[in-house]
Amino acid sequence: MASIIRPALLRQTAMAAAAARPAMRSAFVRDAVRVSAFHASSRKNLLPPGPQVIQGTVNDPAPVPPTSPSHGSYHWTFDRLIAGSLIPLAVAPFAAGSLNPVMDATLCSLLVIHSHTGFQNILIDYVPTGRYPKARKSLMWALNGATVLVAIGLYEFETNDVGVTEAIKRVWKA
Template identity: 40%
Template sequence: MFKSVGVSGICQRSLSLKSLSFRPFLDSFKLIPQPAGHVVGSLNDPFVPPAADHVHGSYHWTYDRLMTVAMIPLSMTPFISGIAHPIIDAGLCSLLLLHCKAGFESCIVDYIPKRVYGIWHNIAMRLLQLGSWISLYGIYVLETESNGMFEFISSIWGA
């Protein structure tokens, strides 16, 4: 009924515990090796076009230009008219944040590509998202607790 375990069985169990490694798994942090010239496949393989994604194509460029053009009158209105409206101030701050996020995201996509850097690309994108959310909270605090960004800039220039 009961099987006796001798000294050799205990030694085997202790050896298996010794062979366990408690080192962290760091292989996912290594760079992904690339083929020479970044050419995947051979010359005879047919071209496989990427899936169409209109958000990251020409529409992305159009949205970026519209954000940039929309910031011009929003930034000039309080300084010309002398009246700072909270809606104009919040709109400019939000557009400026979106514009900066799009610019940093483009830098990450260009200089930390996912096919080469793998997890580092994901980490950079997550840090950008975290920074954007913290900045959005900063805009909220600036708009609710003080008189907004225009008043802040005017106080710096007037000081």
């Protein structure tokens, strides 16, 4: 709350000080006007709004999408389970002191799944199907392709190189 009020109080103090001293008035007023102009600027959208299409009439009910447990609470629960299981898997290889390839592969798999579902949730939330059907479909395909490329890269790194946990140990000690 104090940080919200602080610029207004500083501006008022500067205006009062400028009014008290006529010789310094121009610099204070000029700076106060510049700062207040900066804070009072209008909000500019980075992207233009999508197509505004009204389907049906005013008296039609809002369309209710069909329910699906995989896109509702089960999906959220799955995301939370994956996120929660990453915590002990991220600490276990370093705490135990052993490099287990199964544990390393499990950690990499869960990282890929966690990243994929997180980006998928972002696309679902911010690229609506009704407004941008082609963009959403292409972005979902791009996400699937990127997920496959990352999974292949991690597999190659695990099998042909030192692995993720050993790489993190080496970077940490470097």
